[in-house]
Amino acid sequence: xxxxxxxxxRLDAGPIDxxxxxxxxxxxxxxxxxxRRSVSSSLDxxxxxxxxxxxxxxxxFISANLGALELMGMTANGAQYGMATVHYYWIGAIPAMVxxxxxxxxxxYGSKVRSVPEFMRRRFGKPAHLVNAISFAVAQILIAxxxxxxxxxxIDALLGWPLPVSICVAALVxxxxxxxxxxSAAIYNExxxxxxxxxxxxxxxxxxxxxxxGWQGIVEKVTDQEQLSAWPATELTGINSPVWSVVGLVxxxxxxxxxxxxxxxxxxxxxxxxxxxxSAAKRTPIxxxxxKALIPAIIIIPGIIAALIVPEMAQLKAGDTSGDVAYNDVxxxxxxxxxxxxxxxxxxxxxxxxxMAGVAANVSSFNTVFTYDLWQDYVKKDRxxxxxxxxxxxxxxxxxxxxxxxxxxxxxxxxxxxxxxxQALFSFFNAPLFATFILGMFWKRMTPTAGWVGLLAGTFTxxxxxxxxxxxxxxxxxxxPGQGASFLGAGLAFVVDIVVSVAVTTVTRPKPDSELVGLxxxxxxxxxxxxxxxxxxxxWYRSPALLGGGVLALTAVLYFVFG
Amino acid sequence: MRLFDLRIIIAxxxxxxxxxxxxxxxxxxxxxxxxxxxxVNINLWAGIAMAVLAALFAAWAVLRPxxxxxxxxxxxxx
Numbered sequence: 072x073x074x075x076x077x078x079x080x081r082l083d084a085g086p087i088d089x090x091x092x093x094x095x096x097x098x099x100x101x102x103x104x105x106x107r108r109s110v111s112s113s114l115d116x117x118x119x120x121x122x123x124x125x126x127x128x129x130x131x132f133i134s135a136n137l138g139a140l141e142l143m144g145m146t147a148n149g150a151q152y153g154m155a156t157v158h159y160y161w162i163g164a165i166p167a168m169v170x171x172x173x174x175x176x177x178x179x180y181g182s183k184v185r186s187v188p189e190f191m192r193r194r195f196g197k198p199a200h201l202v203n204a205i206s207f208a209v210a211q212i213l214i215a216x217x218x219x220x221x222x223x224x225x226i227d228a229l230l231g232w233p234l235p236v237s238i239c240v241a242a243l244v245x246x247x248x249x250x251x252x253x254x255s256a257a258i259y260n261e262x263x264x265x266x267x268x269x270x271x272x273x274x275x276x277x278x279x280x281x282x283x284x285g286w287q288g289i290v291e292k293v294t295d296q297e298q299l300s301a302w303p304a305t306e307l308t309g310i311n312s313p314v315w316s317v318v319g320l321v322x323x324x325x326x327x328x329x330x331x332x333x334x335x336x337x338x339x340x341x342x343x344x345x346x347x348x349x350s351a352a353k354r355t356p357i358x359x360x361x362x363k364a365l366i367p368a369i370i371i372i373p374g375i376i377a378a379l380i381v382p383e384m385a386q387l388k389a390g391d392t393s394g395d396v397a398y399n400d401v402x403x404x405x406x407x408x409x410x411x412x413x414x415x416x417x418x419x420x421x422x423x424x425x426x427m428a429g430v431a432a433n434v435s436s437f438n439t440v441f442t443y444d445l446w447q448d449y450v451k452k453d454r455x456x457x458x459x460x461x462x463x464x465x466x467x468x469x470x471x472x473x474x475x476x477x478x479x480x481x482x483x484x485x486x487x488x489x490x491x492x493x494q495a496l497f498s499f500f501n502a503p504l505f506a507t508f509i510l511g512m513f514w515k516r517m518t519p520t521a522g523w524v525g526l527l528a529g530t531f532t533x534x535x536x537x538x539x540x541x542x543x544x545x546x547x548x549x550x551x552p553g554q555g556a557s558f559l560g561a562g563l564a565f566v567v568d569i570v571v572s573v574a575v576t577t578v579t580r581p582k583p584d585s586e587l588v589g590l591x592x593x594x595x596x597x598x599x600x601x602x603x604x605x606x607x608x609x610x611w612y613r614s615p616a617l618l619g620g621g622v623l624a625l626t627a628v629l630y631f632v633f634g
Numbered sequence: 635m636r637l638f639d640l641r642i643i644i645a646x647x648x649x650x651x652x653x654x655x656x657x658x659x660x661x662x663x664x665x666x667x668x669x670x671x672x673x674v675n676i677n678l679w680a681g682i683a684m685a686v687l688a689a690l691f692a693a694w695a696v697l698r699p700x701x702x703x704x705x706x707x708x709x710x711x712x
Contacts, residue, residue, distance in 0.1 A: 087658060091651065098647050105638050127640060259640050266644060266687070270651070274680050281672045411667035413658040413677040417651065 082229050082407055088416030095267065095420045099248055102259050106252025113459040116253035117185070117439040121344070123255075124607075125351035127262055129358030132168075132342040133366075134261035137268060138429020139221030140493060142370065142422065147398035149374020150384060153298025156371045157633065162325035164363050165626045167333035168356040169619040175334050176343060177600035178512055180352040182589045185344070187337040188444040194511050194590045195522030196582075197448075202523050204444040206500055206530075207337060208437055212470060215433035216477025217493065219245075222426035223478065228403060229419055238478050245430045246471040249438075250464050254345060257428075257435040261342075264424040265362070271421025272369035275402075278409045279376040292379045302634060323558025327565045328494075331501035335508055338436040350602035353615035360622040364629060377401040381408060430474065438466035494557040495537045502561035503529025506568035515591040519582060521575040529568030536560035641695035649688035655681025 110116045148156040184190045188207060192200035223237035232240070248256045283289055293299055305316045333339060333356070343355035378388045381404045383396040396404065406418050442463045451458070507526050511517050539548040540556035587594050602608060602615070611617060659678025668675065 087654070091654065094650060095647070098643065102643065109638075259643070262640060263644060263647065266648065270648075270680065270684060273683075274676050278671055278674060278676060281674065409671060411663070411670050411677065413655055413662075414680050417655075417680070 081231060082403065082415060082419065083412070084230065084415060084419060085412040087412050088419060091413075091416035092420045092423070095424065096244065098263070099244070099260050099424075102263070103248030103251035103256040106256040106259065109255065110253055110460075113442065113456050113463055114185070115255070116460050116463050117435075117442060122347045123258065123345050123351075125346055125354040125358055125613075127258065128342050128346045128351065128355040130265045130362070131258040131261040132339060132355050132359035133363045134265040134268075134428055135338055135342060135432035137265065137366075137425055138432070139218050139225075139426040140429070142268075142402065142425050143221065143399045145367075145370045146374040146377070146401040149371035150378040150388065150401050151374075151398050153293070153295070153375055154300055154371070154633065155298070155302075156374070157367050157629075158320055158324060160363060160367045161626050161630055162320060163329040164333060165360050165622060166325065167329040168360040168363065169623060170330060171334045171340070171343070172353045172355065172357040172360075172615055173619050175508075175512070176353045176356070177349070178590060178592075178595070179340060179344060180346070180349050181595070181599050185443050186440050187335055187340055188440055190508075190590070191522070192444070192448070194587070195507075196519040199507070199519065199522035199526060200444065200448070202526055203504065204440055204448075208440050208445065210496060210500055211338065211433045211437040211440075212473045213477050213496070214493065215430050215437070215470065215474035216479075217481045218426060218429040218433060219474050219478040220481040222423065222430065223482075225403070225422055225426060229422075234482065235479075238475055238482075241427060241430070242471045242475050242478075245427055245434060246468060249431055249434055250467045253463070254341070254435050254439070257431045258342060258345065260424075260431065261428050264421075264428045267417070267424050268421045269366075269369065271418040272373065274414050275405055275409060275418065276369045276373050276376075279373055279380065279405060282380055282409070283376050289375060289379065293375070298375075300634065319555065319558050323562045327502050327505065327561040328497060328558065330509075331503075331505035331561065331565075332497055335501055335504040337440060338432045341436050341439060348603060348608055350604070350608035350613060350615065353602055354613065354618060357615055357618045357622060360619075361625070364622060364626050373405055374398075374401050377405050381405065434467060434470045434474065437470045438463050441466040441470075495533075495541075495560065498533040498537070498557040498561035498564060499530050502533060502564040503568040506565045507572065510569060510572055511591070513592050514576075515584065515587055515593055516576060516581050517572060518576045518579040520579040521572040524575045525568045525572030528571040529564040532567040533560040533564035536563060639695055639699075641691045645688045645692035645695065647688075648684045648691070652681045652683075652685030652688055655684065657681075 114121070145156060145159060148159070179187075179190060182190065182193065184193060188200055188204035191203045219238055219241055222241045223234050226232050226237035226241065227234050248260060252259075280286070280288075283292065290299060302313075302317065305313060339356075343352045346352040346355050377384045379385060381401075384398075384401065384404060387396055387398070402418075402422065406415060410418055442459055446462050446466075447454075447459060503526050506529055507522055510525075511522060536556060537560055540560075584594055589595050589599060604613075655677045659675050659681055663675055663677060667677075
């Protein structure tokens with residue numbers, strides 16, 4: 072993966088910058104050591120004892136997603152496609168986050184399951200559970216490797232450490248704080264990292280805006296004026312017809328991919344499951360949605376500005392690919408050009424923190440699924456809790472070692488299509504999973520057999536679309552550049568999953584109603600889905616529905632003003 | 635399980651960062667640094683902003699201490 076091409080990206084970091092970086096790592100490891108004292112059971116280690124306040128889990132919810140792919144990918148998209156990138160946030164995240172909080176959290180949190188695959192087991196039984204748990208565990212290790220590799224590449228580029236050394240050092244730091252403090256340490260660090268990232272990107276954006284002459288300067292200097300408006304985003308989708316481009320965005324990205332990602336990806340949902348009450352769990356994704364709606368200002372705008380003020384980037388944008396920079400280099404290049412020592416150290420810290428948190432989120436969700444859903448359910452049942460706490464710690468070590476391996480695979484793959492590859496992975500796993508979930512939550516007749524057959528049918532559909540559209544396989548029956556193929560794959564996987572599930576349900580036997588209480592909408596009493604409104608959950612400003620409506624309104628306004 | 639208060643950690647880290655950056659901004663800013671950052675003493679301003687953030691978190695932690703739910707029911711399944 073050419074995350075950073077061979078440009079002169081070595082930053083002029085001085086002693087003060089290193090000092091700020093070291094302070095951060097001391098605090099991160101300190102959090103791991105302190106969190107260890109509060110871990111006395113496997114639930115403490117793997118789900119933070121369900122004790123965290125909503126603002127913590129809410130910030131961790133978006134931070135877990137604010138890793139290398141997000142920071143590099145979205146600044147790169149900003150430089151390449153301009154304002155259309157906001158769709159990844161405003162259509163591609165906000166509605167799904169509100170939906171997760173208001174509609175799905177009552178079942179996840181209310182049924183007291185400890186993971187998304189566990190919900191699958193209770194609703195559909197073992198085959199569907201096994202399919203889901205294994206595919207999730209494998210996907211997390213693969214993605215952890217890619218995150219780790221991205222982290223190592225930036226350490227190499229910024230500080231000049233060789234790649235294998237960077238990969239191992241990065242893995243060791245993540246390992247140290249997650250084995251010590253478990254999910255609490257991972258979540259606390261994610262919250263801290265959120266603020267450090269903002270502290271890194273905000274000065275960069277402000278200086279960039281001053282240099283380019285404010286918003287007016289951007290409007291005057293951008294050569295392709297279409298890039299200043301978010302619609303119809305034909306470049307981003309690779310679909311030439313404006314109408315179909317919008318349809319692809321709204322249905323493919325906005326509905327299937329984003330709902331699939333945000334509502335069934337356990338690395339995200341886990342943050343909400345660790346909240347201390349039903350109300351806090353519902354508010355987690357919704358509180359996260361507010362910064363998520365606003366953060367494009369310090370991610371996409373720097374990308375757009377970089378294409379205007381960084382000479383190498385402007386050259387690339389003009390179609391001259393002879394230079395040795397890639398769109399992924401936006402942040403290091405801007406940091407090189409704008410930040411003096413001091414704040415430069417904060418920015419380096421922010422980037423490293425972000426990439427590390429991505430790995431930590433993968434690892435901490437992997438160890439929960441491995442411990443509860445694979446080891447406890449299929450290998451060693453009914454052991455005392457200390458046993459599973461130990462398994463959880465060992466799984467963390469194993470995950471880090473495996474991630475070092477997959478990081479070298481990512482390094483060996485080279486090429487530049489890792490981002491497309493990740494989107495394709497999401498279309499394989501998350502889109503069908505969302506179809507199965509949504510059908511299973513609202514249709515009590517849906518049978519256990521339909522659960523796993525539908526899931527497999529959907530996954531194979533998405534893989535099929537990937538194979539026939541990916542040029543490197545040589546059977547290019549479909550020509551869809553950009554992310555169009557994964558939008559289509561996700562959409563079809565969703566439809567096929569629904570059709571197959573309905574068909575299989577009509578010929579197989581459903582579970583008795585008594586086993587589905589708390590898991591299916593019509594069989595769950597209203598009071599089980601409600602949250603308390605007293606004590607720490609009191610007050611109109613803590614109403615999940617009001618907060619959810621607020622962020623949807625905010626997003627609509629943002630689209631109206633900047634779309 | 636009782637966890638330490640994250641707000642204190644945030645206040646500590648950004649308080650430290652804020653002080654360091656303000657000192658760098660006031661005492662060690664060269665003309666070259668200023669030129670790079672478009673004439674803005676970015677270390678000073680960023681340092682002030684971080685110190686303010688730290689103060690807000692510290693104030694929040696002091697005014698609304700962490701609520702410890704002593705009679706929370708143990709979770710039944712474990």
